[in-house]
Amino acid sequence: MDADSINRKVRRQHAIESTWRYVLLIITAFIMIYPIIWLFGASFKTNAEIFGSINFWPQHFDWTSYVKGWKTGTQYSFTTYFINSFKIVIPKVIFTLISCTLTAYAFTRFDFPGKNILFSIVIATLFLPAVVTRIPLYIMWRNLHLLDSYVPLIAGSVFAQEPFFVFMLVQFMRGIPKEYDEAAVMDGANPLQILGRVLVPMMKPALLTVVLFQFIWSMNDFLTPLIYLSSVSKFPVAIALKLATDATSGFVPWNQTIAMSLIALVPSLILFFSASRNFVEGMSAGGLKG
Template identity: 35%
Template sequence: MKTDSTTLQAPPRAKTARLRFPPRRPDPVAITPAPTPAAKSGRRGQTRRRVLAVVKHVCLILLVVVALYPVIWMLVSSLRPDGQIFSNPSIIPTTLHWENYTYGWTALTKPFSTYLVNSLLVVVAAIAGNLITCSMAAYAFARLKFRFQKPAFAFMLVTIMIPIHVVIVPQYILWSQLGLVNTFWPLIIPKFCATDAFFTFLMVQFIRGLPKSLDEAARIDGAGHGQIFFRILLPLMTPALATTTIFTFIWTWNDFFAQMIYLTDPKLYTVSIALRAYIDAQTSSSYGAMFAMSMVSIIPVVLIFIFGQKYLVQGIATTGLK
């Protein structure tokens, strides 16, 4: 057995690893029957495998329930009167106490719709900024030749790693000198400067995967860089653009740090900041309303998740975005 494990890492096998066929699932245990031992115990092996699969599914379903329990419980609790929330750990809906929602909607100085609109404004602007400027930068890095290309690209990569906390103090000073604290601009302008280097990198990788002959053919036909970018590459980049859109949406929607620092005027509060204000404003007796508004705040993320799952998974798998 020991020799087996060493031969497993022998060079010839390693070479087969490089022959990459279209992605497929390594699936030796569940589908491919093991040659000798299983052939003998044919039917018994099959039932055993079936039992194993059932056990596996039961375990996984249990795990899913555990993992999602808190969120489901929050949903159910948001429809319970306050008195019942604390005593009832079950996720079986008992009441439909919509009053939590109507009360929560108006519990702060502004109706909750104000905060939703504010968040949406910031999110939409951030998406537009990232889509436009990151794709432009990516085109330059992937297809153009220019001076200082290598150091510029390296710097772009480094900015992915730099924690926001290093630059937040000087950035705050900058925005406050410009008189833009308590506006949405400090949250929006950076997105129009391609500061989310993740996405630039994602798109660079994507463009590099597109055949260069496309550009060259267009150039022979007399297309300039603008036309090549807009007419040829951009339409082909849809998956990368979709991933960028979805991640920008979720990150900006969930963002708390930057929004809290720049937005202190209650009428500019985004959903994140408004929820935090709930904690400060309410006593623990109004958990129902707080849960209700928490649910409202995560619904957009859940919707985006449901409809954009394909691009989300692609994005994470290729670049390791969160």
């Protein structure tokens, strides 16, 4: 075969292949996303219609599910619950960024006695099941009289107790050539300046990934606030949603619950869409090989 006919054959094969790849992508996407689209439509339906039709489009648009759902059956509205969530999530994200970056910096750019042992502790805590430390931590916060406050929910992030992020940032930082640091040292920069002015700007994709993951995971966190918080006025969205399905015993206003559940997903979605390009880069550059 000459080069030309091989080329033609390859190109034809390629066209067929990409067609069926598109088909595969579209079908899979549809199966995964249809329930969400349907739920979006359902949130505008009356409670009776939700159980009556599998159509996506409601017969009459009914906004009351959003209005009533937002007000909730409790004395607080979702405004309070969202503010509470942000009071937990935003400090957590900021502390995680700072503490995990410092930890990763120490492990990648410095030599000190016991470094290998300490790093293997990071890896060990990555695999340590949270179930085994949960109860003593609760007892500890109880003895410190800090139950029903946000301190137990946030404190760990101040001290870099997020081994997944430490590990990810270490992997990413290892990929940045040390020549950059050395050049900065020549210019008289101290270690903190090297980190802040040289490394952090280059780590933007990885840091954005940390922000995105920590934000979404903390918004999703249910068990920790469930254990530590007892006053309704302090509940984050995750607990408030559960409350909404309990409050009205027997009869659950599903249209309101669906409406509020969808609203609860909005902050994570906004953050995701505004960061998605960097996020994909960050994940691959971080080289999570295990």
